Amino acid sequence: MKPFGPLLLVLAVLASAASGQDAPPAPVPIELPKIDIDGSVDDLLAQLSLEDKAGQMTQLTIGALSRAAATAQDPDGHRIDEEKLRHALVEKRLGSIINMDGAAFSAKHWQTLITTIQEIATAETAHKIPVLYGIDHVHGANYIHEATLFPHATGLAATRNLELAEMAAAVCARETRAVGIPWTFAPVLDVGRQPLWSRFYSTFGEDVHLCSAFGEAMVRGLQGSGISAPDRVAACGKHFIGYSFPFSGRDRTQVLVPERYLREYFLPPFWDAIDNTGLKTIMVNSSEINGIPVHANHSILTKLLRGQIGFEGVVVSDWEDIKKLHDYHRVAPTMKEAVRLAVDAGIDLCMVPYDFSFTDLLVELVNEGAIREEVLDESVRRILRLKYELGLFEDPFPAADAVEIIGNVEAGELSLRAARESLVLLKNDGALPIGPETRILLTGPGCDLRSPLHGPWSYTWQGRDEEAYPRSIPTLLHAFQAAHGRENVRFVPGTTYDGIIDLERAANAAHAADVIVCVLAEEPGAEQAGNIDDLALPAAQARLVRAVSFGKPLVLVLLGNRPRIITESDSLANAVLWAGYPGPKGGQAVYEALRGIFNPSGKLPFTYPRAPHNLVAYDHKFSDTADRHFGFNGFNPLYEFGHGLSYTTFESGNLVVPVTELTLADTLEFSIDVANTGAREGSETVEVFVRDLYASITPPVKRLRDFRKITLAPGESRTLTFRIPVSDLSFHNQQNMPVVEPGEFELQVGGQSAKFTVL
Ligand code: NOJ
Numbered sequence: 146m147k148p149f150g151p152l153l154l155v156l157a158v159l160a161s162a163a164s165g166q167d168a169p170p171a172p173v174p175i176e177l178p179k180i181d182i183d184g185s186v187d188d189l190l191a192q193l194s195l196e197d198k199a200g201q202m203t204q205l206t207i208g209a210l211s212r213a214a215a216t217a218q219d220p221d222g223h224r225i226d227e228e229k230l231r232h233a234l235v236e237k238r239l240g241s242i243i244n245m246d247g248a249a250f251s252a253k254h255w256q257t258l259i260t261t262i263q264e265i266a267t268a269e270t271a272h273k274i275p276v277l278y279g280i281d282h283v284h285g286a287n288y289i290h291e292a293t294l295f296p297h298a299t300g301l302a303a304t305r306n307l308e309l310a311e312m313a314a315a316v317c318a319r320e321t322r323a324v325g326i327p328w329t330f331a332p333v334l335d336v337g338r339q340p341l342w343s344r345f346y347s348t349f350g351e352d353v354h355l356c357s358a359f360g361e362a363m364v365r366g367l368q369g370s371g372i373s374a375p376d377r378v379a380a381c382g383k384h385f386i387g388y389s390f391p392f393s394g395r396d397r398t399q400v401l402v403p404e405r406y407l408r409e410y411f412l413p414p415f416w417d418a419i420d421n422t423g424l425k426t427i428m429v430n431s432s433e434i435n436g437i438p439v440h441a442n443h444s445i446l447t448k449l450l451r452g453q454i455g456f457e458g459v460v461v462s463d464w465e466d467i468k469k470l471h472d473y474h475r476v477a478p479t480m481k482e483a484v485r486l487a488v489d490a491g492i493d494l495c496m497v498p499y500d501f502s503f504t505d506l507l508v509e510l511v512n513e514g515a516i517r518e519e520v521l522d523e524s525v526r527r528i529l530r531l532k533y534e535l536g537l538f539e540d541p542f543p544a545a546d547a548v549e550i551i552g553n554v555e556a557g558e559l560s561l562r563a564a565r566e567s568l569v570l571l572k573n574d575g576a577l578p579i580g581p582e583t584r585i586l587l588t589g590p591g592c593d594l595r596s597p598l599h600g601p602w603s604y605t606w607q608g609r610d611e612e613a614y615p616r617s618i619p620t621l622l623h624a625f626q627a628a629h630g631r632e633n634v635r636f637v638p639g640t641t642y643d644g645i646i647d648l649e650r651a652a653n654a655a656h657a658a659d660v661i662v663c664v665l666a667e668e669p670g671a672e673q674a675g676n677i678d679d680l681a682l683p684a685a686q687a688r689l690v691r692a693v694s695f696g697k698p699l700v701l702v703l704l705g706n707r708p709r710i711i712t713e714s715d716s717l718a719n720a721v722l723w724a725g726y727p728g729p730k731g732g733q734a735v736y737e738a739l740r741g742i743f744n745p746s747g748k749l750p751f752t753y754p755r756a757p758h759n760l761v762a763y764d765h766k767f768s769d770t771a772d773r774h775f776g777f778n779g780f781n782p783l784y785e786f787g788h789g790l791s792y793t794t795f796e797s798g799n800l801v802v803p804v805t806e807l808t809l810a811d812t813l814e815f816s817i818d819v820a821n822t823g824a825r826e827g828s829e830t831v832e833v834f835v836r837d838l839y840a841s842i843t844p845p846v847k848r849l850r851d852f853r854k855i856t857l858a859p860g861e862s863r864t865l866t867f868r869i870p871v872s873d874l875s876f877h878n879q880q881n882m883p884v885v886e887p888g889e890f891e892l893q894v895g896g897q898s899a900k901f902t903v904l
Pocket residue numbers: 243244281330383428431463464672
């Protein structure tokens with residue numbers, strides 16, 4: 146057990162009980178499995194041959210079993226190749242299949258496909274073992290054409306609304322399971338501390354506590370209180386571990402990190418999700434840490450994950466990563482040695498995903514005595530147990546009428562709410578809200594495309610194919626015109642993502658408008674396709690901002706993956722709204738935020754850098770003023786983690802800490818008053834930071850230890866009470882163990898601070 150683990154759970158329960166926000170829907174009552182799962186797994190395992198076991202440990206992409214892929218124009222153009230499928234299931238005893246082929250399918254097509262697969266698996270194979278189908282549904286069921294999509298993870302984290310995130314995940318689970326898919330490769334539990342990284346958008350930001358809290362909320366939403374329920378799925382925490390911290394920022398490249406740092410900043414979201422939510426599966430980091438590819442790292446996958454953390458679920462490799470031990474990482478001179486290394490390290494299921502090389506080599510390795518068959522037994526036991534827990538042995542088929550709930554109105558409203566709450570108002574000199582009769586010029590590359598609202602993993606893997614998006618989803622331009630009147634909204638693109646179209650036309654149109662809304666955007670790129678060499682905003686977009694900046698109110702809207710450097714553009718703008726990838730309701734939400742139809746409440750889940758090399762997180766080490774110690778650390782961001790404005794004002798005061806001398810077994814309790822001192826209703830997130838004044842490892846200036854979002858009417862005030870177990874204030878010491886050292890601490894909350902001592 147992780148030291149202090151259960152205390153985290155207690156705190157989460159207390160926090161959610163006290164939050165007063167909408168509760169997620171009650172889980173559908175679950176019938177407990179009538180079968181003894183362990184007994185059934187043992188009986189079945191005893192009947193399996195070596196070839197059966199190797200097959201169960203194999204996962205192929207559906208693309209390898211198809212004869213035609215779906216296209217954006219024809220989402221149901223996908224055709225399964227029944228001969229290949231039968232060969233895979235019957236001859237090769239394939240245990241698992243993943244993803245879609247080409248572009249998202251319709252729900253009906255999915256149902257037919259899953260039914261075909263499960264019919265062959267359960268009727269024609271020797272042991273009638275159902276297939277474990279998994280899919281990348283990472284911000285809603287993004288590979289089902291009619292499904293509900295939500296903001297990507299950075300946006301959800303900006304909402305600071307855990308209940309909302311849990312509800313969004315529950316919708317994803319319900320819509321995924323409705324087509325017969327019981328497993329999704331989500332959530333991403335990587336911590337976003339490298340803004341250059343191509344998958345930054347898929348993290349809950351730079352803070353460990355935030356990532357843990359949102360990761361747990363997502364797993365709760367996906368798995369509910371039991372994964373055999375017809376509206377839940379097994380979740381997959383990924384990518385264990387350290388994947389988000391490549392030295393160069395490029396995807397799947399070298400991570401250089403001390404073990405202490407790995408444990409302090411990257412391990413907790415995984416450990417917490419396993420301990421507190423019963424996370425069922427884990428996907429492995431594709432890259433190498435300190436020279437050892439994680440897929441070949443026994444110390445990480447077995448000693449740490451199984452031994453220390455006690456994870457009992459399934460560990461799946463990432464795409465082709467066992468092969469990559471041979472032909473990319475080059476730690477295995479042959480593919481066979483790569484298989485040996487990975488299975489020995491602790492991989493249960495190999496996402497091969499195109500052929501049976503892994504399967505055949507695994508059989509050979511066991512026959513040659515290079516791998517013990519008992520090692521396979523352990524992995525297959527976990528895979529079969531998951532299939533039993535999902536209820537697949539009882540019924541692996543989708544219910545025909547289940548598709549009716551997909552993309553329903555209620556889920557769409559939740560997506561709109563998530564989009565609204567995800568928006569972060571970074572700057573406002575009074576230009577916002579925009580009045581109802583104003584003439585708006587929309588300019589910039591993000592105005593009339595659906596892809597930069599959605600980001601990657603949207604109908605296609607990269608999310609770039611505009612044709613793949615349902616026409617019913619409004620672009621930002623459509624949403625503005627629908628709500629503000631076509632006659633009052635003019636659109637001149639000005640630039641593409643990185644090329645100039647016509648700056649002069651944009652500037653001329655700006656002269657004729659009352660307000661200029663410049664929608665800066667980053668083209669989606671899921672993994673390697675999202676690699677960049679420069680965090681600066683593309684020059685063309687910076688030039689567009691200059692061209693339309695001449696004294697008229699100028700509003701920047703930022704769509705995209707990560708904080709591109711906008712320091713100059715920001716200085717020219719009157720207001721700036723960060724929107725990330727807000728999803729299908731993003732156009733409407735952005736319009737309503739700028740008009741003040743609702744009051745923005747999002748808070749940055751990352752630190753917005755001022756310069757490309759000034760990549761310092763908010764919880765940096767001690768940083769003094771420039772005239773003393775030369776301003777070590779130079780923390781001078783454009784906007785700090787937690788920043789986010791409102792159309793009302795809040796004031797906090799009366800921080801009361803009744804007991805200021807505490808032991809490790811105690812709980813720090815305090816209260817603070819928060820008042821809405823402005824003229825309209827608004828939501829505020831109170832973030833609780835603690836600073837360890839002196840420690841044996843250089844302490845950060847502060848760490849987020851709790852947060853709570855509340856809504857207050859004008860003039861209303863509320864006293865919030867927090868309880869934080871002292872054990873939650875730990876850090877990893879020189880022995881890489883979490884400790885709380887005696888000494889003085891400083892509590893920082895709502896602009897107030899108070900000291901307390903741990904004895
Ligand atoms: C590669 C990605 O790294 C991972 O996140 C995803 O789940 C798998 N491929 C499956 O598509």
